[in-house]
Amino acid sequence: MKITHLGHSCVLIETGGARVLIDPGCFSSGWQGLEGLDAVFITHQHPDHADPEALPGFVRSHPGLPFYIEPSVSTMVDIPGARPMKIDETIPVKDQRIWTVGGRHAVIHPDIPRVDNVGLVISAPDEPTVFHPGDSLEATPDGVDVLCVPMMAPWEKVGETIDFVRAVGAQQMMPIHDGLLNDRGFSMIAGHLQRLTKSSFVTVRDPRPWTPDIEL
Template identity: 50%
Template structure:
């Protein structure tokens, strides 16, 4: 499995000779211009996870790519194609299994409506298993080898991120959802979570493929 971080929560996963892009949002642009994608996956409807301005061009440049999104995305974001993947269901893209877990976004504030969110567990025979939770720390799937761990959000505190990393127990991982952090904030999350959880964190902000 090769993983390329494309900024914020956007992650390119190359596994079993397939290329899957997760959460091409408007806090990142490293995914602009990507081609030869087999699937585009979206955890929820917020624009930092699905960019309504640039996503249509991405899909047009990848006409053979399957688009699987949390179901409410289809109702709230104008996209030329796509199918819903609900929590507790799974789909297969040419031998790669994508399982959806969770179901709801973390609470930002009691006065802000909660939207849908699916964490995505990506696996293939003989490959590591990746978990990208989107914007929720509620679901804790078993057997995760690589954790895409949110570094920061208006919906969580560091103590929750530490406990989430401990609960998942993945041996390796990297931070996502860091688009609102400066270098000091990123370093704080990276060092503290790394010290207090069993997960060895890698800094993949360089944007180069890393093989797990």
């Protein structure tokens, strides 16, 4: 397995013979030039997860590439042929299996309508299982080895994130949703997560592929 963090919540996961891109948003970079992908998954409609300006051109330059989206994404970004995801289904991509969990974005404020959100649990035979929650801390699936943990958002408190990491119980965690954090804030939150949970925090903030060190 290799995981490449392309900024904020965008990650490329290579396992099970497949290359899957998740949440190519406007706070991320490097995904626009990717080739050889087998599928793209988008957890929800917000532009930091689905770039409304760059994605249409990316779609046109990758004819036939499967896109799996939370259904309301289609109201914000034109992705012809995209397949809407349902909660609690398993989507095969070569030897990968992507299980969808969740369903609602975390609350930002009671006066801001909540949108839907689909978390993704990615697994392949004899490889670690990875969980990308999108923008929600509600779903805590079992059997997760690597957690992509949101670090900072208008909807998130550090205490909630600590409890989320504890509930998932992954061996390792790597940061996502960190595009609004400077280095000082990142170090502070990472320190809390490392001290107050049993999961090992791995600082993956640049676009070099990372291979999780997991006991299966």
